[in-house]
Structures are given as structure tokens and as C-alpha cells.
Amino acid sequence: MQAPAMSESIQVVPNMTDPQIQAASAPAAPVPVRRTRPAWQRWARDAVRALALPILSLVLFCGLWHALASQLKFGSQSLPTPVEVGAQVVKLVQDHIAARARHAAATAEWRVQFAKAEQEYAGQLSLAELEQALPRPVAEQTIADWILTSLYTVFTGFIIATAIGVPLGIICGLSNPVWQLCNPLVQLFKPVSPLAWLPMVAILVGAAVSSDSGISKSWLTAGIVVAVCSVWPTLINTANGVANVERDYLNVAKVLNLGFFTKVVRIILPASLPAIFTGMRLSLGIGWMVLIAAEMLSQNPGLGKFIWDMYQSSNDATLAMIAATILIIGVIGFALDRTMIGVQRLVARGAPATVR
Amino acid sequence: MSHMKFLEIINVGKSFPGKDGPNEVLAGVSLEIRKGEAISIIGHSGCGKSTLLTLIAGLELPTTGAVCFKEREIEKPGPERAVVFQNHSLLPWRTVLQNVLLAVDAVFPGQSRAERRDRAERWLVKVGLKDHMQKYPHQISGGMKQRTGIARALSMDPEVLLLDEPFGALDALTRANLQDEVLRLHHEEHLTVVMVTHDIDEAVLISDRIVMMRVGPRAGIGRILDVPFARPRDRLALMQADDFAHIRADCVKFLYAQHGTRVA
Numbered sequence: 001m002q003a004p005a006m007s008e009s010i011q012v013v014p015n016m017t018d019p020q021i022q023a024a025s026a027p028a029a030p031v032p033v034r035r036t037r038p039a040w041q042r043w044a045r046d047a048v049r050a051l052a053l054p055i056l057s058l059v060l061f062c063g064l065w066h067a068l069a070s071q072l073k074f075g076s077q078s079l080p081t082p083v084e085v086g087a088q089v090v091k092l093v094q095d096h097i098a099a100r101a102r103h104a105a106a107t108a109e110w111r112v113q114f115a116k117a118e119q120e121y122a123g124q125l126s127l128a129e130l131e132q133a134l135p136r137p138v139a140e141q142t143i144a145d146w147i148l149t150s151l152y153t154v155f156t157g158f159i160i161a162t163a164i165g166v167p168l169g170i171i172c173g174l175s176n177p178v179w180q181l182c183n184p185l186v187q188l189f190k191p192v193s194p195l196a197w198l199p200m201v202a203i204l205v206g207a208a209v210s211s212d213s214g215i216s217k218s219w220l221t222a223g224i225v226v227a228v229c230s231v232w233p234t235l236i237n238t239a240n241g242v243a244n245v246e247r248d249y250l251n252v253a254k255v256l257n258l259g260f261f262t263k264v265v266r267i268i269l270p271a272s273l274p275a276i277f278t279g280m281r282l283s284l285g286i287g288w289m290v291l292i293a294a295e296m297l298s299q300n301p302g303l304g305k306f307i308w309d310m311y312q313s314s315n316d317a318t319l320a321m322i323a324a325t326i327l328i329i330g331v332i333g334f335a336l337d338r339t340m341i342g343v344q345r346l347v348a349r350g351a352p353a354t355v356r
Numbered sequence: 357m358s359h360m361k362f363l364e365i366i367n368v369g370k371s372f373p374g375k376d377g378p379n380e381v382l383a384g385v386s387l388e389i390r391k392g393e394a395i396s397i398i399g400h401s402g403c404g405k406s407t408l409l410t411l412i413a414g415l416e417l418p419t420t421g422a423v424c425f426k427e428r429e430i431e432k433p434g435p436e437r438a439v440v441f442q443n444h445s446l447l448p449w450r451t452v453l454q455n456v457l458l459a460v461d462a463v464f465p466g467q468s469r470a471e472r473r474d475r476a477e478r479w480l481v482k483v484g485l486k487d488h489m490q491k492y493p494h495q496i497s498g499g500m501k502q503r504t505g506i507a508r509a510l511s512m513d514p515e516v517l518l519l520d521e522p523f524g525a526l527d528a529l530t531r532a533n534l535q536d537e538v539l540r541l542h543h544e545e546h547l548t549v550v551m552v553t554h555d556i557d558e559a560v561l562i563s564d565r566i567v568m569m570r571v572g573p574r575a576g577i578g579r580i581l582d583v584p585f586a587r588p589r590d591r592l593a594l595m596q597a598d599d600f601a602h603i604r605a606d607c608v609k610f611l612y613a614q615h616g617t618r619v620a
Contacts, residue, residue, distance in 0.1 A: 248445035254415055255433045256462040256512075266458060270449045 080320035088317060088324035096142035106137035141301065147332065150302030153219055154284070154291045154336075157226025161283050164227070165234030166276060170264070172235070173242025173272070182235075190232045194290040197225050198297045218300035225294040226287045233282035241275025242268055274348040281340035288333045303329055361427055363389040363412065363516060363548065368421035370407055378419075381407050383574040385421070387567060391515075394542050394549040396559035398607065399569030399578075400614060405552045406442075408569075409520050412550060413439045425516075435463040438509035442521045444501040446493040446508075452500075453489040456480060456508045463512045479507040483537060499530035503537070510541065517542075519551040523558070535561055536591060543588045556607045561594060566603075568610045579610055 037045075062082045069079035080088075117134055118127075125133070139145075172179040202221045209215050245268050253263045295304025303325055310322050365387040371378040381404040389395055397405045410416045411423050414433040423430045425437065433439075446455045456476040464472055480489050483503040488496055493504070502522055509517060519538070523531040535558055542549050542562070553559050559566045563583055570578040583603055585594060594600050 246445075248441060248443060249447060251415060251439075251441065252445050252447070252458075255413065255439050256459050257433060257435065258462055262462070267447065270447070273449075 077319065080323050084317075084320040085323045085327065088320045089327065092143040092321075092324060092328075096144050099140040099142045103137065103139040110134070110137050143306075143328070146301065146303050146306045147328070149219075149300065150291060150295065150304070151332070153222045153295070153300055153302055154226055154287050156219070156223035157230060157291070158280075158284050158287050160223065160227035161231040161234055161287065162280055165231045165279070165283065166238050169235045169238025169276070169279070170242050170269070172239035174264070174268070176243075179239060179243070186232060186235065189228075192229075194225050194229045194293050195297065197228050198294055201225050201228070202298055216300070218295075218298040221298040222291060222294040222300040222302075222304075225298070226290050229290040230283040230287035233286065234276070234279040237279025237282070238272065238276045241272030241279075244275075245271040274344065277340070277344040277347050281337065281344060284336055284340055285333065288329075288336060292329060361388060361424070362391040363550075364424045364427075365389075365408070365412070366422050366424065368408075368411060368418040368423060370404070370411060370416065371419045380574045381572055382411075382418075382576065384576050387577060387580075389548065389550065391548055392546055393565065394563045395551070395565050395567060396563040397550070397552045397567045397569060398554070398556065398559050398611070399575070400571050400611065401554075403569040403571050404575040405569050406520055409439075409518055409550065409552050412516070413437055413518050415439075435459075435512040436515045437518060438512050438514035438516070439518045439520065440502070440505045440509045440522045442524060444493075444498075444505045446501055446504055448493050451490050451492055452485060452496065452504050453477065453480065455493070455504055456511050459508045460511050476507075476511055479511040480504070482510075482541075483507045497530070498526050499534060502526065502534060506534075506537070506541070510545070510547075514547070516548045516550060519549065519553075521552050521554065524554060531555075531558070532591070538562060539589055539591075556604055556611075559607065560600060560603050561589065561591060566607060568607065568614075571614050578614065581606055 065079075066082050069081040072079055114130070114134055114136075117130060121130060168182070172182050198221065201224050202217075205217050205221045205224065209217050209220060211217075249267050249271050250263075253267050258266065291302070292304040292307070294300070295302045296308040299305055299308075307322055307325050310318050310325070365385055368382060368385045369380065370382040371380040373379070385408065387395075397408060399405045407416065411418050412430070414423075414430045414437065417431065430437075446452075447458070450458065453473075453476055456479060457472065460472045460476045464475070467475070477489065480486065483506055485500060485503055485507065488500060493501055496504070505522070522538075523534050526534065538549065538551075539562055541547060549562065551559075551562060560583055566581040566583060567577055568579045568581065569575050581603060585597070585599070
């Protein structure tokens with residue numbers, strides 16, 4: 001072990017001291033090293049490249065929109081310009097902030113009143129009776145509430161759709177007879193519009209859920225309609241994924257003599273996970289589209305109902321407000337899709353499947 | 357010693373349903389393989405040599421005749437006949453260790469978790485993957501993937517190791533490495549090896565007998581060649597032996613003749 005170290009030192013010492021050798025090696029010393037850019041610079045460059053074209057397309061769109069809106073007249077109405085719509089978005093946010101501030105002030109005021117009343121009527125009225133006589137101020141609904149209601153409702157439907165679509169899809173994918181049994185029904189119900197489902201679902205939910213149960217009928221109706229209309233991509237993609245698991249993987253299961261359950265859990269499910277998530281992503285996209293229509297009809301207090309209310313109470317800013325809400329709906333739908341792509345990438349890590 | 361026959365292929369035929377009637381791939385194939393023997397099956401593409409291997413594995417059943425293991429007809433795959441697939445077929449969502457564990461868990465459900473993990477790790481160390489157990493298949497080279505496949509097969513404690521063109525997709529150096537590995541494992545673990553290959557040198561190096569297939573349809577065994585080199589074998593010594601060249605030439609001659617009949 002010592003020998004190489006010794007020979008190394010023997011070589012190094014004359015190199016360092018012998019001026020001739022030093023001189024000879026000197027010109028070679030500054031080896032041109034190709035410097036790579038620092039990580040943040042590369043990141044910034046990629047970000048600029050990734051953002052430049054989308055921003056350009058947005059700018060072009062707004063320019064075209066503005067030109068059209070100022071030229072076209074529809075009788076007494078005209079298209080709102082981007083600036084007007086932007087103003088409405090700002091107004092929605094400002095309204096939200098103002099409403100929350102009002103509510104905070106009203107609540108503080110109410111606390112003082114309530115504490116006073118509590119002392120005054122101590123022993124005469126219970127707390128519950130007192131609250132009934134002096135109710136806590138209710139917050140005004142703002143854009144944040146509508147968005148949250150919509151998200152809550154769409155995820156209700158999405159979870160129902162997933163809970164039905166994935167297991168049923170697995171069974172359909174495993175068994176050709178079951179698939180052939182289900183397929184005609186899938187093809188029959190897949191193209192039915194949410195608007196066609198809604199009245200029936202609303203009547204059934206209305207009859208099944210009593211008004212004092214605390215369950216919001218409009219929420220349940222909209223959620224079920226979302227589920228019924230968005231379950232299909234999850235079901236079909238899961239069935240396809242399960243049915244098309246690579247033969248090699250199934251051969252492995254065969255050679256290992258894996259039992260049915262082990263085979264499904266260890267091999268088929270992980271292998272078809274990318275397909276399942278593709279289906280779920282499509283379902284969520286459809287669900288978000290269906291939701292707006294369902295909310296309009298079921299009067300679930302989300303973004304759909306807000307647009308409907310705008311439509312009913314027409315004033316000067318109606319069109320701009322509707323356009324602003326459309327934009328908000330689009331942005332949320334986009335964010336939902338991106339989130340699902342992120343989840344999909346996480347799930348497909350290591351798997352050969354490509355995600356788009 | 358009992359006189360029980362170890363692995364026996366008895367007058368086997370295999371046909372697959374085709375567009376114009378059944379497509380007869382194999383016909384009248386008979387072969388007896390002794391315990392501890394290393395057999396190579398060579399032949400032109402499409403001569404049904406892989407099909408023969410899937411019949412021994414039990415992944416397919418013969419149309420006529422029978423394949424028997426220890427005088428029992430093979431009806432399905434089993435851990436005593438482990439397969440190393442051509443394209444490694446590792447599960448991409450499992451690490452190298454987890455891929456081997458899949459086999460160990462399936463074959464030794466009675467053992468404790470620690471025992472099973474121990475067994476899987478032992479085999480991975482044996483094939484030289486000690487430092488790569490926690491990696492995913494896409495993080496390791498083709499040779500390592502095939503080593504994992506071999507470790508997965510051997511961790512099942514098989515009596516027969518079936519190799520389906522296992523090193524076809526690898527570069528020459530990696531292939532040589534893995535051939536030496538198989539040679540060593542065959543010797544040390546007293547395995548019976550049946551290997552399908554395109555590579556004549558590989559066949560001569562590893563096997564006791566080389567089974568040469570006639571071209572299909574209705575393919576069968578054309579000739580069986582003995583490879584009488586002593587074991588353990590050494591690649592370099594073998595390559596320089598005169599007999600090596602002779603046996604090699606015999607194989608090439610046979611395959612050339614087959615090719616001739618096919619073209620004509």
C-alpha cells in the first residue's frame with residue numbers, strides 16, 4: 001500500500017523543483033475549462049423560454065379581443081373590453097376584502113353586545129336562547145365563497161366518480177365478459193348531457209333528503225350530476241390500462257405463481273396506475289365543465305349560480321362581470337389540470353409511461 | 357441413485373391458431389435432459405426454440421405430446437423451473453431488491469420477513485449487485501438488469517434455470533461477463549440450465565449439449581452436439597482449444613445448411 005504513495009512523491013518532488021520541467025509544463029497549465037452556467041441562470045433561461053410564448057399568446061389574444069370589443073355592437077349591448085373585465089376581477093377581489101372587513105367589524109360589535117346581554121340576562125335566558133335573540137352576524141358571500149363552494153362540489157362529484165370508476169374499471173379490465181356487459185351501458189350513458197340528468201337527480205335528491213337533515217340538496221344534486229357525467233373517462237381508462245398490462249409483467253406473475261389477489265395488487269394495479277390517473281385527470285376536467293351547468297340549475301351557491309344570478313339581474317356591468325367569472329373558471333380549471341398532471345408524474349415515476 | 361427421469365420432452369408438437377388454420381410451429385420434438393446438465397438450444401429465428409422453452413416453463417402447453425418434470429406432466433409454471441426473460445421484464449416501479457423480493461415472497465411465504473429479505477439480498481450479492489439493491493430498473497445498466505433477472509430467478513431455489521436469449525441485447529463485454537456468471541452459478545449451485553441463444557460461442561462455452569433446431573414450420577431437433585469440455589471451464593483456455601473450433605464449425609455448418617434449405 002505504501003509503494004504507490006512513495007513513487008508518487010518521488011515523481012512530484014523533481015517536478016516542483018526542476019525549473020526546466022516547470023517551464024515546459026507551464027503553457028499547458030491554463031487548460032480551457034468550459035464553464036457551465038450556474039444553476040439559477042439555467043433555471044431563469046428555461047423559465048423565460050417556457051413563459052415567453054404563453055405570454056405572447058395572451059397579449060395577442062387581449063389585443064384581438066380589445067379590437068373586436070370596441071368595433072362590434074350587438075344592438076344596445078357590446079362586448080366588454082379586457083380592461084373592463086380586468087376591472088371587474090379587481091372589483092370582485094375588493095368586494096371580498098371589504099365584505100370580510102365589514103363582517104369582522106360586525107362580529108366585534110356583536111361580541112360586545114352579546115357580552116352585555118349575557119350579564120344583563122344572566123340566569124334568565126340560556127346561551128342558546130340568547131343567541132337566537134341576538135344572532136351572530138352572517139358573512140356576505142363573496143367570490144372566495146363561490147369558488148370554495150364550487151371546488152367543494154366538484155371534488156364531491158370527483159370522489160364519487162373515482163370511487164365508482166376505478167374499482168368498476170379494474171373489474172371490467174380483468175374480465176372481458178364483464179366489460180362486454182358494461183360497454184353498451186357506458187356507450188349509452190356517456191353522451192348524455194348534464195342538463196338532462198339534472199332534473200331527475202334533483203327530484204330524487206329532493207325526495208330522499210329531508211330539509212332539516214342539514215345536507216344541502218343543491219350541493220348533493222350538483223355533486224351527483226358531476227359524478228354521473230365525469231365517471232366515464234376514469235372507468236374506460238382504468239379498464240383499458242388493466243386490460244393492456246404488458247405481457248411480460250403478466251408472465252412474471254405466471255412464473256411466480258402469484259395468486260389472483262397478489263397479482264392484481266402487486267402487478268396489475270401499479271402497471272395501470274398511469275392510465276388510471278390519466279382517466280381521473282380527464283374526469284376532473286369534465287367534472288369542472290359539468291359543474292357550472294349543474295350549479296346554474298340546482299342553485300348551488302358556487303360560480304355557476306353566480307353567473308346565473310348575473311344573467312338574471314342585468315345591469316351595465318353584467319357582461320363584464322360574467323366575462324370576469326368565465327376567466328376565473330378557466331384559471332381554476334387550468335390549475336386543477338396542472339395539479340392532476342403533477343400527481344400523475346409523481347405516480348408514473350420510474351414507469352415507462354409518458355405523461356402529457 | 358434413482359432412475360427417475362429429470363426433464364423429458366416427449367414427442368411434443370405445438371401449433372398456434374392462425375388465419376388459415378393452425379400454424380404448426382413445433383412437431384415431433386423429443387429430448388431428455390439430465391439433472392445438472394447445461395443445454396443450449398440454437399437455431400434460426402422463428403424456428404420455435406423460444407416456444408420450446410415456454411413449454412418447459414409451463415407458460416404454454418403443448419398441442420400434442422407432453423413435457424414432464426420428474427416424471428410428472430408440466431401443466432403450469434412453477435418455482436422449480438425459473439425463467440430469465442429476454443427483456444429482463446423487471447417491474448419498473450419496484451427497486452432491484454423489491455423485484456427479487458416479489459419472487460421470494462411468492463415462493464417462501466412461510467419464512468419471516470427478515471429471512472426473505474436476507475435471501476433476496478444474498479442472491480443480489482452473489483450476482484454482484486450489492487451496491488445497487490435500492491436502485492430502480494431505469495437507473496441501472498442493461499447488464500445489471502439481466503443480473504437482477506438472474507438473481508430473481510435463482511432466489512426461488514429452482515432446479516432448472518430457463519434462459520430465453522438472455523444476453524442478446526447486451527454489448528459483447530457485458531455479455532461475456534454474464535456468460536461467465538452463468539457458467540459459475542451452474543457449477544457452484546449444481547443447477548440444470550436450459551438456454552435458448554443465437555450465439556454459437558455462448559452455446560459452446562456454457563453447455564454440455566447443443567440442441568440444433570431445424571427451421572420451421574413443423575420445426576424439430578436437427579442434431580444434438582456433445583460439448584465434452586471439463587468443468588469448471590475457463591473461457592480463455594476453451595477459446596484456444598482445438599476442439600472448440602471444431603464444435604463451433606459444426607454448429608455453423610449445420611445452421612448454414614438450414615439456411616440453404618430455407619432459402620431454396
